[in-house]
Structure formats: structure tokens, C-alpha cells
Amino acid sequence: MIPPALQLRNIHKRYGSTTALAGAALAVEWGETHALLGENGAGKSTLLRIAGGLERADGGPIEVGGGRAVIRSPRDARRLGIGMVHQHPTSIPSLTVAENIALTAGWRVQPREIRGRVLELSGALGLPIDPDSYAGRLPIALKQRLEILKALAARARILLLDEPTAVLAPLEAEELLRVLTGFAGVGNAVVIVTHKLREALSAASRVTVLRHGAVTLVGNSDTETPDSVSRAMLGGAGRPEPSATRSDARTSEPPAIRLQALDVARDGRYGIALRGAALSVLPGEIVGIAAVEGAGQRELMRAVAGLIEPLRGVLEVRQPVAFVPEDRTTEGLILPLSLAENMVLGMGEQAPGVAGALVSWKAASAATADLIARFGMTAAGPEAQAGTLSGGNQQKLVLARALARNPKVIVAENPTRGLDVAAAAEVHRRLREAAAGGTAVLFHSSDLDELLALSDRLVVASGGVLREPERRDRDLVGRMMIGAA
Amino acid sequence: MNARPGRGRVVAPLLIVAASLAGLAGVLAIAGYDPVLALGALWRGSLGSFDAFASGTLVRATPLILIALGFALALRGGMLNIGAEGQFLAGAMAAAWLGVHLAGWPSLLAIPATWVVAFAAGLIWVVVPVVLRVRYGVLEVISTLLLNFVAEALVSFMVQGPLQERSGIYPQSDPIADAARLPLLPGTRLHLGIVLAILLAAALWFYFSRTLGGFRLLAVGTGPRAAAITGRIDVTRTAALALLVSGGIAGLAGAAEVGGVAYALYPNLSPGYGFTAIAVALLARLHPGAIIVTGVLFGALETGAGAMQRDAGIPAVIVYVVEAVIILALLLADARRTARSPAVAGAA
Incomplete structure (x- = not known):
């Protein structure tokens, strides 16, 4: 042998x-x-x-x-x-x-x-x-x-x-x-x-x-x-079923995100990443963007989040916007800082404990401890360094912080990257909950299954152009992503 | 190096200082000096009497504390200001230049006026590094350092040219007007500068630990990408401002030295304050309160060194060796701690 x-x-x-x-x-x-x-x-x-x-x-x-x-x-x-x-x-x-x-x-x-x-x-x-x-x-x-x-x-x-x-x-x-x-x-x-x-x-x-x-x-x-x-x-629980997609879109209300003929420059480089983009997302609606790397989805997300100034076109986004960046370890969190400090980082003047220019860290810690409990994070406490948390708990922190501001719009890039099944399901549940409460959710994922499971509506970004597929069909969307359909 | 102010990490520095002093005694014994006599002289010359403490140690500590506070402010924002020496001299030049022209002014106006121009001069001395950094990405470590030599050369030029004293013999400026001299604590040489240093430390402590701006500066220093994207902070502007103010504070130290000790501008005004202050700030882990303590400690070491040389015949430079050992030991302790903490990414 x-x-x-x-x-x-x-x-x-x-x-x-x-x-x-x-x-x-x-x-x-x-x-x-x-x-x-x-x-x-x-x-x-x-x-x-x-x-x-x-x-x-x-x-x-x-x-x-x-x-x-x-x-x-x-x-x-x-x-x-x-x-x-x-x-x-x-x-x-x-x-x-x-x-x-x-x-x-x-x-x-x-x-x-x-x-x-x-x-x-x-x-x-x-x-x-x-x-x-x-x-x-x-x-x-x-x-x-x-x-x-x-x-x-x-x-x-x-x-x-x-x-x-x-x-x-x-x-x-x-x-x-x-x-x-x-x-x-x-x-x-x-x-x-x-x-x-x-x-x-x-x-x-x-x-x-x-x-x-x-x-x-x-x-x-x-x-x-x-x-x-x-x-x-x-451990016996089995795979959490992706809950049946049921749109909470509020069709009677004006869109929370509206873009028309929007051009956005490539992030950090020359050239145009997004060309003549048109898209509207209703309050309560979850729209997923399917795209391969570099198809313009990153610039779309960041333009809607208010991080990139578009070149031209219409861009109307209801405020406040919460942004969940792709890389939670360098863009979403500062790992050497505590959970409470990371809360204040993301919420700024709206953070608990912040009054004008002053911060009461005691109040910020108390509010963070509360969030830890409510989101079921495994953490030593609000003073623990963000870097000591597991990936899933870090993402919970990012999400908890985003939702704490009661945003009208959530923009999320690959919100479950690197998370296991249970943690990903938890993220999905939170996003759906927010949508049910009237928040418009725009997200991108490189996982087609996730896009199909979570989104009410799918939009494909390919070569800087946004298109909506005729059917929610894995193969069709996959081919559209690489520009083959 | 850690941009994060200390939190319950006071013990290690104290141990390191104690060990370094014990090491000094050992080296002296091996070299054939009497360590008891030497350390006794060091003690008497620095902390052993009120006069030594006030007129020696505290006077020496004042510029160290001021510069270290500025250094800590910049490093909290991720900027390494190695050029305090130059900014100190720029401030000293400005203060001396204004100071000689202030005869007849009330002190209440003259002193703040020298402080303002010195702050501005120190700040202007960092403008070039800031612009180079912001526009071309030139590391401020290099540009601030190089401008030290420019400042030294400029002082030499000034005291032999535009600012030279009236007789034109000595390479130094005219003495500044009485009105621009800082009041002294009666019976000592301790001047108002120490009050300025303590007030500034208190203000920075408050800014660092109680304000949103102070926290955002820390965010910029520890996680610039997250600070920009999640914190929506203008990272470049924040870091640039911190570096500018840090230069201004070093300039202020120059004014305090001219107005409280030197009363004139001359070359070698600074025995390396700008560099020793870096050690002061790092040993204090950038904590403003702790900077007062470490500033006094280094002030005591350097003052006591003079007494040690006089009384025990030991070259004063030995204390610079001690200072260097303290810093190296501290960096080593930091590196070891970083290496020992559990791998953050390894748990997934």
C-alpha cells in the first residue's frame, strides 16, 4: 500500500x-x-x-x-x-x-x-x-x-x-x-x-x-x-435554507437610489469604469450586482456610497448611506483599535457617546457592549481589539455599525466574503430585515449563488455597462458577466 | 514603533530604565570607576536638591517635553517628524530676531509675540516636507531630517550676518530685550517655559482622549484606508495638519529656550533636543502625561551627567549611551510583544 x-x-x-x-x-x-x-x-x-x-x-x-x-x-x-x-x-x-x-x-x-x-x-x-x-x-x-x-x-x-x-x-x-x-x-x-x-x-x-x-x-x-x-x-443544524425571496420593495415610494447616464472614472487609475449607467432601487428592495473583477461594479458601489465623485450624469441617493466595504480588515475596520473605537470611526458624529467635538468613551463602550449582545458577536467586550475577532464576528461588527445609523440605503461589497455558511446566513438575514424596514440594499457578490439567493432583482455589470437579464437564470447571468450574452 | 498611546504599559518602561541605570553602574565598575561615587554625583546633580532639580533638571526637561509633545502629535497621525531639531532652531531664530527689537514693550505682549512668531517659524519649516509628502509622496522622515542641516547652516549664517551682535566680533545675536525674557521662579533659573509645557501636555491629553478630532487623528495614524473609507476622514489633510502643528510646537520650544535660558541666538543652541525628545516621546508611548515624566527623567540624566563629569571624572557622553540603551531595550520589548501576540489571521 x-x-x-x-x-x-x-x-x-x-x-x-x-x-x-x-x-x-x-x-x-x-x-x-x-x-x-x-x-x-x-x-x-x-x-x-x-x-x-x-x-x-x-x-x-x-x-x-x-x-x-x-x-x-x-x-x-x-x-x-x-x-x-x-x-x-x-x-x-x-x-x-x-x-x-x-x-x-x-x-x-x-x-x-x-x-x-x-x-x-x-x-x-x-x-x-x-x-x-x-x-x-x-x-x-x-x-x-x-x-x-x-x-x-x-x-x-x-x-x-x-x-x-x-x-x-x-x-x-x-x-x-x-x-x-x-x-x-x-x-x-x-x-x-x-x-x-x-x-x-x-x-x-x-x-x-x-x-x-x-x-x-x-x-x-x-x-x-x-x-x-x-x-x-x-453540528446537526443542517444547511440554513435561503429564505424564500420575497420582495419588500415599496413601489409607491420614489426610488432611494436613482442613477441616470452616469459615468464614473476608474478608481485610482485613468479611464472610465462605468458608462451611461442607469439604475433605480426602491426603498425596501434588494438589488444584486453580478460582475467579474474590474467590470465597473466597484466604482458603481463607491459612487453610490459617496466615496467617488462621478464624472457626469444623475446620481441621487437618499441619506444616510451605510457602506460595507469589500475588505473589512483594511477598509472597514482598524484592527489594532477597540470595538468601541471602530464604532466611533464608522458613525462619527452620530456615534453613541459623541456630543459635538467631544467623545465619552464610557458611553461609546456601553453602546458597543449593547450591540455585541444584540448581534450575538463573540467578543471579549467593547475594549477588545477588532483584530482579535474572527472574520464572521468582524463582519457582524461592520454590519451592526452600518445598521445602527438607521440608513436609508445600504451599499455592500461582497458582504459574506470569507464567511462560513452560518455567518453568511446571518448577514443575509440582517440585510433582509433592513430591507423589510424600508432600507434600499445595493450589493455586489462574486458568488452567483449568493446573488440569486439574496437579491430581489439582479443587474449584471460587464465592461462598464449595466444590464438586467431577462430571466434569473444561472447560465444566462454567468454568460452576461463575461460579455458572452 | 507604535502610534498608539499607552494603556497599562507603564511597567515595562520603568523596568527598562532601572535596568539601564544598573547596567551603567556595572559598566562604570568594569571601567575602573567607582559606581557609587558616579551615581551619587548623577543623583546630586539632578534630583538630589531642590536647586539642582529646578534650575537644572526642569530647565533641561522643558524643551524636551515640548518637542516630544509635538512629535507625539505627529506620530499619532502616522507622521514621523525627525526634524524637530531644525524646527526648534527656526523658532529660536524667529524669537531672537523679534526679541531684540522688543525693548520698551510690556512683557505681557512681548512674550506671547515671540511665541507666536516662533510657532509660525517652526510650522513654516515643515511646509516644504508637507508639500513634498502630499504632492509627491516624499517620505517626511527624510525631508524633515535633511532640513535640520539647512536650519543649522541658516543659524550660522544669521549669527555672522543679519542677526550678528552689534560689535560684529562674536558669532551670536544681540541679547533679546528684557521684556521678551521669561519670568523665573525666584531664586532659581526655572522659567515660564515649564508652565507652557505642562499646559500643552494637559491640552493634548484632553485632545487625544476626549475629542472626536483626537480620535480621528489616531484612526488616520493606525488605519489610513479605513479612516478614509469608513471614517470619511480627509486623511491627507489631517496628517499634514498634525505635522505642521508638530513643527510649530518644536518652534515654540525654540522660543522658550531663547527667552528663558539663552537670551540670544548662537550656534549649538540645542544639544540635540530634537532627537532626545523622540526618545522621550517613545518611552512615554506618546502619552502626554507620561511625556512630562520621561522628559524630566531625561532632563535629570543629562543634567546629572555634568555633575558626574565634574565630581567623578566620568565623561558626560556616557548618559547618551544610557539613553540609547533605554530606547533600544524599549524597541526590543515592543518587538517581542508584537511577535508573541496570537496571530490574528490564523484563527480562521
């Missing part, structure tokens, strides 16, 4: 008083694509990071290819043929694609030679990329492709990927998963951390589910169902 490519057994890991892993395990065979599933905080990233040498387990043996392995650093992992692809790009933005790859793989830096090797590698794997582009200028999908190429150039045979499809459009995601299963199929091994059940079951051959740091399910993807997997993730 061939020993497994990667085997972690009875892994324990604690951070201070929190237990991240309590006897977790993972076994990946050669030739297999393995999906690692779990809620936020279930420990799946931690387990992956231990295998990749970024964290050290408190206890538990690791075997690579049947031999006992000591992985103290990413360098050790690389030597053992383990390559890690992070959720956030780790390339050096001011170097080219070829230079970044050469740097990781330890190639001698000779411009012409590394260029050729990169072209060869990317051609062989079916991951085309321009070796001369600067890493910092690549669109997000290509940035990720670069990360994968870096790992493979360093001769990785076991590839670990943390949420690889979170930033990709549906077609890009399918394409990537096809390449990964192809890579595994020729005698390598791939581990994907994900929270998308559908994707895990269709792309992976086996799945491992973690809950509270321990394994609750290991199975073959053709025998497991979305139901069985989500029960393992949530």
Missing part, C-alpha cells in the same frame, strides 16, 4: 486561552484533490498553515509521503514538496511575474532564462500568464495564478490552497479547479480549504470537515451530499 502524500494526526493547537485545533486530522492520498471544509473558526486555515510550516502544532505527528516530517518553517515545507497558496497574494508588487517566480523557486536571476522557464511552466500547466507584467498590476485572478505558479516552480507536489476561489468569477473558478484536479490527477496532491459546498463536492474527490477544531466527517465526494456535509459543519 502506498503511504498517503500528507498525513496529519491528532493535531492540537492553542492560542492563549482559545483552542484552535483539538485532535484534528487530515489524510491526503497521491492523485487526489481534497477539500477541507468548516465554519469560520473551525480551524481549517490553522490546520493548513501547520502543514505549510506557517504555524507549529502544539502536538501531533505529521507525515509526508510516509515519512515522519518536522515542519518548522515554510522553507521546511517547501523542501518536502509542500507548496502553499495564500488567500492574500504574497508576491512583491514591484517585481515582474518572472522575477517573483524565480525568487521563490531559487532560480538564478537571468532575465531571458527565467522568462523562458516561466512561459514553459505556465504553458505546461495550462495557466497562461505574461511573465513581464508587474505582479502589483495583475488583476486578482492572475495574482492568484502567479501564487500557484510560484508554488509549482518550487517543485511542489502537494499543493495547499486557502479559499482559492473566493475572489474568482464562476467561470474562472471552474477553470482553476479543472487545472488543480488535472495537476493532482498526474500523481500529485491538492488540498483546498473552502466554504462553498457545491464546489467542494464537485471538484474534490474526498472531503474532510472540521468543527471546533476536530474532524466531524471524512468521506468521498460522490457519496456525500450538501446536506450531510453541512450537517457535519454546523
